[in-house]
Amino acid sequence: MAYLQIDHVDKTFRRGAVETSVLKDITLIIEKGEYVSIIGHSGCGKSTLLNIVAGLTPATVGGVILQNREVNSPGPDRAVVFQNHSLLPWLTVYDNVRIGVDKVFGRTKTRTERNAWTMHNLELVQMTHARDKRPGEISGGMKQRVGIARALAMEPKVLLLDEPFGALDALTRAHLQDSVMALHQKLNNTVMMITHDVDEAVLLSDRIVMMTNGPSAQIGEILDVTLPRPRKRLEVATSPAYLKARQRVLEFLYERHAYIESAA
Amino acid sequence: MTMTVLKTEPASVLPPAAAAKVLPLPKPERAFFKTSVLPKLKGFATSVVPPAVVICLLLAVWEILCRKAGATLPPPSRVNADTRELIFDPFFDRGGLDKGLFWHLSASLQRVALGYAIAAVCGVALGTLVGQSMWAMRGLDPIFQVLRTVPPLAWLPLALAAFRQGHPSAIFVIFITSIWPIIINTAVGIRNIPQDYRNVSAVLRLNPIEFFYKIMVPSAAPYIFTGLRIGIGLSWLAIVAAEMLIGGVGIGFFIWDAWNSSHISEIILALIYVGIIGFLLDRIVATLANIVTRGTAYN
Ligand SMILES: Nc1ncnc2c1ncn2[C@@H]1O[C@H](COP(=O)(O)OP(=O)(O)O)[C@@H](O)[C@H]1O
Ligand SMILES: [Mg+2]
DSSP states (O other): OOSEEEEEEEEEEEETTEEEEEEEEEEEEEOTTOEEEEEOOTTSSHHHHHHHHHTSSOOSEEEEEETTEEOOSOOTTEEEEOTTOOOOTTSOHHHHHHHHHHHHHTTTSOHHHHHHHHHHHHHHTTOGGGTTOOGGGSOHHHHHHHHHHHHHHTOOSEEEEESTTTTSOHHHHHHHHHHHHHHHHHHOOEEEEEESOHHHHHHHOSEEEEEOOSSSBOEEEEEEOOOOSSOOHHHHHTSHHHHHHHHHHHHIIIIITOOOGGGO | OHHHHHHHHHHHHHHHHHGGGTOOTHHHHHHHIIIIIHHHHHHHHHHHHHHHHHHHHHHHHHHHHHHSTTOSSOOHHHHHHHHHHHHHOTTOBOSTTOBOHHHHHHHHHHHHHHHHHHHHHHHHHHHHHHHHOHHHHHHHHHHHHHHTTSOGGGHHHHHHHHHOSHHHHHHHHHHHHHHHHHHHHHHHHHHTSOHHHHHHHHHHTOOHHHIIIIIIHHHHHHHHHHHHHHHHHHHHHHHHHHHHHHOSSSHHHHHHHHHHTTOHHHHHHHHHHHHHHHHHHHHHHHHHHHHHTTTTOOO
């Protein structure tokens, strides 16, 4: 039985009389504990797809089914880590995580337990040292860590990541990728991650969903990444399976569905 | 002043550093003096000396111009001599309207406080409505845009007709003067809440009340305080004018009364007080804004 199912989803944006079809007939099944990446050229509709799963954007046709129930409004069971962190700047790091904990576990956990759970999640992303800082006082990578802690603390059924490392420099990005990999290993969450970075997709994912260019983007191809876990960045980088997967994705993106500026 | 401070201090600070081995205690004191007291003194000097110099110059010019025979306004020395009693005894109360300046100012401030407080509450509420709802904006915004251009005093006859008393009418004028910038700025602040914050609150499933005080108010706070600051300034502008027409106790009436009895010096003194209090009111709201919006700065 499928855990998360995106079922024949179409999305059309309407602005006045002008209609643009962004997504066309997207069907995707994600199993529990799976790490799935969505890759595609900029503007093809990746964020739109993630927002539909999150419930932030309604699908025009079709729907999303999570554990046999249709989901069409946002909720903490599908926590999102946004590209630009979206921390509330007037709250401290601790309070940014705590606000979610209070909302989700307000009825089921005591105050002490919620405090402990907040601290536990900050610990998972190694951010306890900055618990009393405000988002304006920490670096971009740290903000993204707190965003991840906030999402994890809601104990989501599916973790949705929208280019979570897109705005970071290469070193911070690699560091954070390793952290996310370790967390996935430890917690075994179901993850749907959007990216436009081929290496990131291959390194982190169990499956890579490649999207064709818009308008009316579709799923072009799905690639299983069979590399054993835990994966070590340096060891994996030279393994034939890694290079082959990488090659497949590159071919898809740059030969068969090359990004044409005028068509976008 | 500044020159001597700058020149002598480094010389007197150097020797104790060498003597520190023998006498460890004075060192931190010196360091404290150098890092904490000295910059403060310098800051004080740079912020106080220039205005003091300018004020002295202006007073001198004023004195020279108004000393001459036939001058219509009193020179500062006369103002000082005439208003000595008012300055040094602001608390006297000889019954009726013959009271010290303190009583007049406090009556005006009470009116402003009441009218402004009502305006702040209603303004933020209406601004939230207009900023949040497309239909409320379409319906109310044109009306607000027209009403806000009506000069404060033009409301006074209408208020007198409605309330039949001076006191509530003055409060109404304060209210109606200060509410527009509060409404408009709050609405802009609400409309400018980043979509990200709305998404976060949607994922957290915040209910409307939680959304209001956990997301909306903090996010719009800088805008709301801009409105509140403009509002307090306008209130103080309006109260003096309104009180001139209404009479009774109040700084506006005090000025009008002084004019009727040709006490020009008293008018000048009152104007100085009005200016200083207006400045203080503005600083109070600005300080409050700084405290409340400390963490709100966008990053
Ligand atoms: N709210 C919207 N209204 C109209 N068009 C939109 C809206 N959101 C996204 N689009 C369009 O949908 C397409 C896909 O956008 P998006 O999902 O953000 O792409 P990606 O995340 O893959 O870069 C773009 O062409 C964009 O202009
Ligand atoms: Mg995107």
